[in-house]
Amino acid sequence: ASTSSTASTAAASTTSAAQDNYLGIPYGEIIKKWWQMYNDGQEPMRSNRNTLTFELAVNLRHICGFDRNLLAQIIPCYDGFPEQEKMACINSALNEKITQMPKRLKDVLSAIRQERMKQGNAGGGSAADNEALVNALDEANAKDDLFYYNALPKLPQGIRDSISAVGPALxxxxxxxxxxAIGMLATGVKVSVHGKMNSLNLISYIAGDFASGKGSIDPVIDAWTSEVKEMxxxxQQKxxxxxxxxxxxxxxKEQPEEPKLPVRCLTLNNTVANLAERLANTEGKHAFSFTPEADTVAQKWKSAMSDFSVMLRQAYDGTSYEREARSADAVNVHIDRLLWNVVMCGTPDAxxxxxxxxxxxxxxxIIVAKTPDNTFTPLSDNMYV
Incomplete structure (x- = not known):
């Protein structure tokens, strides 16, 4: 019997040794730092041990793989806490909704990270071990930041591929x-908005500082519009x-008749007359314009910015657009429903x-989306850069 007891104790101690740390930080050190930061360095006592043990378990479960046995092993029975009551607190904690790693636990790990960095700079302990621990914590935080992103429902194929091409940050x-661009491709689709059927008329602006990743969106737009551009x-050859x-x-005397061809991808480096004529020849389908540099619009349309604004507002509303001129050679257009989607990329000041x-x-x-601030992001070789 004693031999069997010794064997089981040895097995338990082996398991304990294998599971007594998180990324090289002993759980005991994490718990000690927790009480130091959130309970004035005092361990729970009889009057508050239930609440504080529950709070500790709710946080620690994120770095224990939500393992009931591991939590029971690393959380002490404070101030004579009966094992059964402690397990009730742990079970209640595990039944709480799973979320991103709580900020308080992140702050504890960050404090330990800072201590290890100071030890490494001062030459205390193993510099390689301290550096490895700091890197492991940084990687764990980066993965945790994607918790809600990874929990999102699966996106449709084209949307999913577009996000994969630029990375979650964008x-x-x-x-x-x-x-x-999708609205342009689904030109016959209508949706009910406040009881009124509307086409997918959309105008967007992607704002971002230089070197913020806006350029990675260009090939994605090209992929979505490639088939229309081939047509x-x-x-244009005709x-x-x-x-x-x-x-x-x-x-x-005999002059060739000018063809009226439905070119749908239109450059914004254009004039009001040319653009109006193109928009009149789309055969009732959406036209689409994209510019990676919004200053193209600001410079080309500088003297006619109000005309540009009017055309875009009417395109968004899907209302009629008229342009009259007395000359026979001038552009005269009568569009029942102006269908024109526009995407512009540029800096915030543009x-x-x-x-x-x-x-x-x-x-x-117009909807504006801003690229994330990557001012202090280190250069890397990852696929999204």
Whole structure:
């Protein structure tokens, strides 16, 4: 019997040795630091041991793999706490909703991290071990930051691939950028908004400082619009052929008729007349414009920014657009429903040059997504950079 008891004790001690730390930090050290930071360095006593043991277990479960036995092993029975009551506190803690690592526990680990960094700088202990522990804590924090992101429902294939291409940090900007492109592709789809059927008319602006990752959105937009652009190339080739014929027949009485072709991907480096003519020839389908540099708009449309704003507001509302001129050669257009989705990328200050009037209603029709601040982010070789 004593031999069996000795064997089980040895097995338990082996298990304990294998599970007595988190990333190299003994659980005892973490618990000691916890009481130091949140209970004036005092361990729980009879009057508060239930509440404090529960709070400790709710936090420690995140670094114990939500393992009931491990929590029971590392949390002491404070001030004569009966084992049964302690287990009741642990069970209650494990039944709480699973969340991201609590801030208080992060602060405890951060305090230990700072101590280990100081030890490493002072030459105390093993410098390599301290550095490895600091790196492990940083990696664990980075993974924990993605807790809610990873818990999101599975996204549709194209959206999921777009986010994978730029990385989770740029998830919101890339979704904001591709939604107008999707609206252009789903040009016949309508949704009910406040009881009124509306087309997918969307205008977005991706704001970010230089070197903030905006450029990684460009190939994603290209992928979404590639099929439409291939059709546009064919139409533009026909237009080039018409121009060549027109030049050849310059002095002839019979002139080739100008084709009205439905080019749908339109450059913003354009004039009001050319853009209006293009928008009139889309055969009732959405047109789409994208510029990686919003200053293109600010410079090209500088003297006609109000016209640009009016066209975009009418495109968002899906209302009619009219342009009249007396000359037979001038552009005359009559569009029943203006369908034109626009995406612009640029710096935050360029946004002020594009949206230059704050009272004309353009602000309420454009969605702005900001790239995250990566000022102090170290350079890395990861796939998202």
């Amino acid at each position: 998830a919101l900007p890339v979704i904001t950028a591709i939604c107008p 546009d190339k064919m139409y 237009e080039d052929e018409w121009r060549a014929k027109k030049r050849a027949a310059k002095n002839k 946004l002020y040059r594009v949206v230059s009037n704050y009272t004309d209603g353009f602000q309420s029709r």
